[in-house]
Amino acid sequence: MADVIFEPLKFKNLTVKNRIFRSNVSGRFDNYDGSGNQARINWEEKFARGGVGAIMSSYVPVQLHGRIMPGYATIHRDDEIPFWRAVGKAVHKWDCKYILQLSHGGRQRDIPGVEFPIAQSSTSRPDPLHGFECKAMTKAEIDETVAAFGEGARRAREAGLD
Secondary structure (H helix, E strand, O other), X not given: OOOHHHOOEEOOOOEEOOOOEEEOXXXXXXXXXXXXXXXXXXXXXXXXXXXXXXEEEEEEEOOHHHOOOOOOOOOOOHHHHHHHHHHHHHHHOOOOEEEEEEEOOOOXXXXXXXXXXXXXXXXXXXXXXXXXXXXEOOHHHHHHHHHHHHHHHHHHXXXXXX
């Protein structure tokens, strides 16, 4: 009897070749401005080549001010689609799925706090991790953030990600 870990795993619209999943907690390979680079493509492809069935990306902000720190590739603009398409192609050629983890840091944001000195939050209490000042989001900011998740999902789909 074969080990179940090497059997395919079927979700509603996705079948993974085996049950070996890799998640990435941090992915600070990328450029300060939120654009991706070859280092990430190489890193993700390394795991796919090794036989992983699916890779869950690191934190991928849907808004630039939603990143926790610089060095994360974002998906907040359409011009990021070609980069994510390249990541997907590098992983897919090894029959590995690539699932993008759409994210927003909320009140835990850009460590330097230079570009976005006051973080968005559901509260005005300081960020518990760094003590940075926060402000409660307005209804318009909430709507913009919700829309950014939808746009991030659209971009991921256009990039051919799983």
